[in-house]
Amino acid sequence: MSETDVHKGLVGIYADVSAISKVMPESNSLTYRGYPVQDLAEHCRFEEVVYLLWNGELPNRRELAAFEKAERAERRITPRLRQVIAAFPRRGHPMDAIRTAVSFMALEDPETADNSDAATRRKALRLLAKIPTAVAARHRLGHGLRAIGAKPNLSFAENFFHMCFGHVPAPEVVKAFDVALILYAEHTFNASTFTARTVASTEADIYAAVTAAIGALKGPLHGGANEAVMHMLKEIGRPERAHGWIESRLDHRALVVGFGHRVYKSGDSRVPTMTRYAERMAAVVGDTRWMEISRILAAEMLARKNIHPNLDFPAGPAFYLMGFEIPMFTPIFVAARLSGWASHIFEQAADNRLIRPLSLYCGVAERPVRPIGER
Ligand code: COA
Numbered sequence: 346m347s348e349t350d351v352h353k354g355l356v357g358i359y360a361d362v363s364a365i366s367k368v369m370p371e372s373n374s375l376t377y378r379g380y381p382v383q384d385l386a387e388h389c390r391f392e393e394v395v396y397l398l399w400n401g402e403l404p405n406r407r408e409l410a411a412f413e414k415a416e417r418a419e420r421r422i423t424p425r426l427r428q429v430i431a432a433f434p435r436r437g438h439p440m441d442a443i444r445t446a447v448s449f450m451a452l453e454d455p456e457t458a459d460n461s462d463a464a465t466r467r468k469a470l471r472l473l474a475k476i477p478t479a480v481a482a483r484h485r486l487g488h489g490l491r492a493i494g495a496k497p498n499l500s501f502a503e504n505f506f507h508m509c510f511g512h513v514p515a516p517e518v519v520k521a522f523d524v525a526l527i528l529y530a531e532h533t534f535n536a537s538t539f540t541a542r543t544v545a546s547t548e549a550d551i552y553a554a555v556t557a558a559i560g561a562l563k564g565p566l567h568g569g570a571n572e573a574v575m576h577m578l579k580e581i582g583r584p585e586r587a588h589g590w591i592e593s594r595l596d597h598r599a600l601v602v603g604f605g606h607r608v609y610k611s612g613d614s615r616v617p618t619m620t621r622y623a624e625r626m627a628a629v630v631g632d633t634r635w636m637e638i639s640r641i642l643a644a645e646m647l648a649r650k651n652i653h654p655n656l657d658f659p660a661g662p663a664f665y666l667m668g669f670e671i672p673m674f675t676p677i678f679v680a681a682r683l684s685g686w687a688s689h690i691f692e693q694a695a696d697n698r699l700i701r702p703l704s705l706y707c708g709v710a711e712r713p714v715r716p717i718g719e720r
Contacts (some may be wrong), residue, residue: 351705352506356607360539360700363647365688366531370606375614377531378402389720391501391526393685394414396474398531399466399691400580410425418503419474420495422446423453430479431486431599439483439676440569444559446479451552460550465694468551469687476683477501480676481508502526505680510668517629521622525660528615529678531685533608537561537568541686545693546700559679559688565602567684574603574661589643595649595667603658604646615656623663635662655712 366377380395385394387404394493396404396412400597417528429449433442441577451457454471456464474495482492485508493508500531502523503513532538541558545551562568574700581590596603606613619658620639627636639654646652 348705348707354607355367355702360534361693362531363692364401365685365692366533368533368614370609370611373530373609373612373614374396380491382528382615386524386527386618389527391523391530391681391684394527394530398684398688415470416474416501417495417497417504419471420478420497422450422478426453426479427482427486427492433483433487433643435487436445438563439480439487439560439672440563440679440699442483442487442506443476443480443676443679444556444563447476447552448556450475450479450552451550451556454552457550457552460548460693460694462691465551466687469683469690472551472555472683472687477505477523477680478508480673480680481505482564483676484509484670484673503591505677506667509673514667515629517625521626521663522667524618524622525663525677526681528619528656529660529681531682531688535567536564537682538686538689542689543700545690546556546697546709547649548694548697551687551690554690555683555686558682562679562682563675568657568675568678569608570602570655570657570679571661571664572671574657575635575671575674577602578638578665581638581642584637584641587638588645591642591645595645601642601646601652603661604650604654605703606653606655609655610651612653613655616654616659619656619663623666626663630666632666635665638704671679 348472364378366375367379368375368706377394378386378401380397380403385397389397392413393403393409396409426446430446430600433445450472454468456468459465479494485492493511496504496507499507499513500519500523502519506513506519518689534542540561541554544557565573565646581587591601623639624636627633637656643654643658646654661674664677665671669677
């Protein structure tokens with residue numbers, strides 16, 4: 346055994362089989378349960394895609410109605426959780442708030458310790474329904490506003506806008522948000538999904554697995570990148586400054602957030618769809634400067650480094666143009682990716698083996714312990 350046997354970052358390692366989604370870097374494509382993600386984004390609502398991920402097939406009208414009814418019935422969070430959220434320090438990041446809120450939900454749910462498939466699916470539905478409510482409550486309470494309750498007559502996307510802002514925006518804005526939720530829903534063994542599977546493999550419950558996954562998603566190399574992208578665009582500020590800014594970053598061999606991907610090396614399959622909707626958002630809002638800056642950065646990264654943007658690159662400005670403040674971006678990613686995490690937790694539990702890799706020791710050789718007086 347030598348260091349050449351070590352796959353740092355687990356690059357190129359197949360850790361298990363999975364029937365949920367497939368990334369095909371050679372054709373820049375991604376399918377959920379066999380369906381191209383861009384077709385799902387065009388023809389389905391997020392709720393249909395969640396049903397697909399969890400059940401393997403798209404729902405018919407009756408199945409969708411029953412699924413939506415069940416989701417809408419679970420949207421309320423308890424007054425006690427609302428109080429806990431209100432007590433969070435205001436300057437903390439909403440990702441820490443939602444991670445803590447999910448952890449708290451485990452304490453409230455009488456089914457937390459029941460790891461049967463049926464109970465885990467019921468808990469997944471609760472998480473799907475309650476995470477947006479908790480994210481929106483934290484947003485409003487953190488700004489000294491009163492929380493707005495969930496509305497059972499609204500879709501998942503519409504209800505989130507209503508809980509955050511007190512109104513549902515134009516249908517194009519809701520559609521762009523729904524598309525982002527669908528594109529963010531699932532992506533094979535990314536870091537947070539693998540974290541969720543690792544925790545589930547210990548037979549810990551879904552709340553433990555999702556809490557850990559939220560921690561993994563927070564990092565700027567993973568979900569946190571969508572926030573970093575918008576900070577970068579705001580720092581650049583104007584299209585005229587974009588060229589000089591990126592030249593100087595690349596001259597200093599610095600990382601440019603929103604670019605590159607561990608699996609896709611010649612383009613992220615989700616980017617064209619999200620970019621189209623981000624451009625549409627820019628037109629709806631009448632503010633095209635972020636997308637103009639984005640176009641310059643993307644062209645320069647391709648010309649100089651041959652590196653393509655990832656989904657976070659168009660999603661960041663799209664969320665901003667929808668009216669969300671930057672620290673909400675990764676919590677929105679949580680609300681979407683919960684669907685993927687849960688399907689992987691179901692799959693892991695159905696054919697479980699504890700995930701426990703090896704490490705190749707590279708520390709000092711074995712030696713005796715000397716009593717403290719002799720050291
Ligand atoms: N900006 C500048 N250079 C980049 C880059 C970026 N965003 N992403 C990759 N590169 C460069 C690396 O510096 C490296 O160059 P080198 O060979 O000269 O050292 C080369 O491309 C290969 O990158 P590598 O770090 O091996 O890729 P990876 O598969 O380990 O990393 C990411 C993938 C996503 C972690 C990486 O691309 C990154 O940090 N991107 C920015 C963060 C981001 O947007 N994350 C969201 C991912 S969906």
